[in-house]
Amino acid sequence: MSKPLLTEIDHIAIAVSDLESAISWYETMFGATVTHREMVTRDGVEEALLAVADSYIQLISPRQRDSSVAKFLERHGEGIHHVGYRVDNVESTLEHLREAGARLIDTTGRPGSRGTTVAFVHPRGSFGTLIELVEVH
Secondary structure (H helix, E strand, O other): OOOOOOEEEEEEEEOOHHHHHHHHHHHHHHHOOEEEEEHHHHHOOOEEEEOOOEEEEEEEEOOOOOHHHHHHHHHOOOEEEEEEEOOHHHHHHHHHHHHHOOOOOOOOEOOOOOOEEEEOOHHHHHOOOOOEEOOOO
């Protein structure tokens, strides 16, 4: 491989039970401000993005009891949920990972927040870390 596939860290996602309280805490403690907020209906979550240089802290809170974030909170409590890495092309990155034997959650890219295309790599195949691939358009 001549060029690294991961171009930068897009976000660190933190699962929280109370989105408003988490936003308020980051505002009070760090002077952070929400730069984007969105209901991601497909995943059953609401997110708030707080800019940190060219990356984000993504606060995510379940809006559906059966969402993966709701299940995560039940099992693990609040905390880091996943790391999002930017890639130039989700589809070609997935193809490379598939050929290399990676354990994938998504076999093709899907719509993400902010108009991005995303795909997830399973934590059981990536040293316990849920990885999100993010293609920014």
